[in-house]
Amino acid sequence: MSSTSDAMSDLNSGAPAPLDLSAGNLEDQIYHRLREALSSGRYKPGQSFTIRSLAEVYGTSPMPVRDALKRLAAEKALDVLPNRSVVVPLMSRARFQEILRVRLSLEPAVAATATELIGLEDIHRMAEDDRRMRQALADGDPKQYLALNQHFHFRLYSAAHSVVMMPIIENMWMQVGPYLHELFAASRGMQSSTEHHAELLQALRRKDSAAVAQAVHKDLADAADVVIASNHFAGDGGNPRK
Template sequence: MEHKPLPADEPAPASDETLGTRMGRIVRVTLADTVYRDLKELLLAGRAAPGERFTLRGLASAIGTSAMPVREAVSRLAAENALEVLPNRAVRVPLMSRARFEELRLIRSSLEGLAAETAAVNADAADLEEILRCERAFAAERDKPRPDGAAAMHFNKDLHFALYRAARLPTLFTMIESLWLQIGPVLNLDFQAGPERVREGEAHIHHAALVEAMRRRDGTAAREALLADIWSAGDFILSRGILPD
């Protein structure tokens, strides 16, 4: 059957969904994605502590948006075990038991060690420069008379994820990111222990060894440096006796 085109001056048939409705949906989804990314970054960088509570209304007010995109973002993060929604509509960063922390450390060692080893082979010049930039930023913060724990955590996270991106294994990267959403708040207990911890900890030693291994394209050494970093930080957190049994 032949279909005749509509005359140029004749409007198209009305849709059940107006343009305004569709635009509203686009804006809402985009805003929810933005809130999700912001909350995810907060958790990945350890800027929220285990057990810390928020309200949906409080989060919406702090972000400067309505409750709906916040609710959508929180639901996504709850599905990823990064947040808990409590019966009173409060939102909590999950508590971390000692046993679960040790389990996650074992899994991280396997996945992140693989990423480091692969990155040593796959990284290009731009990747190496970004890893070096992050390592220098962390070292510069550590060398301050009173280093800031939050800044140190931020630079530490950037260094790790620059390394994992350089592996060029998207599925592995997603798995590591999921682990960090759960472990990030616990790392808060390391770098936020005080300026002395940032200055006297071993992270800068392991970071320097990691950068050197990357320069030599030595995957085995890169894995070893990365694992030393994970286990050193984990041992310190466990030694504080803060995580419940």
């Protein structure tokens, strides 16, 4: 997880983020780094960059970068433009709400299953993620906050060992991740998230699957309310910020 965050930070700062040339396919490495970075809100809707800039960051030729970006474009996470630049797409309000309905159906269900399977060590790690999120909030560090938020949720969901629902959840997070920046701009969004995470951790320790599912549902719904209120959508009268 940290390699993705480093890569996206490096893209913005210009610092090198070399790939492990001995670890296998370069295209796959770039694909997974960018995929997780999108899920954790490293990019904002409308943000753009070039294939060449990514190739420079990763120390590769443009070809593996271009191939990785094509895969992400096929998954609706990025738009590759004819001028060889790439943009994080603005989605319509209707698309965001449709994704939300899928998430509200799947994520609480996966969380309920995970409640019976997750170990104490992972619960401790989730509590540490939550503590660090609160610190990132106090420090005014949205990138750290959003990355930890993703880690918090995915530690829980991964414990369910779902081979069907987990890939769908991962894809949904990749598409909505760029919109999570709106949470940091709205104090009520942050307050709701910390409250729901505390409720979730308490329910996990009790092995109360219904309460865990409810906390996840409230967390997703309240976050979505903040994003929808921001009106940062394409094609329906919103006023997107680049």
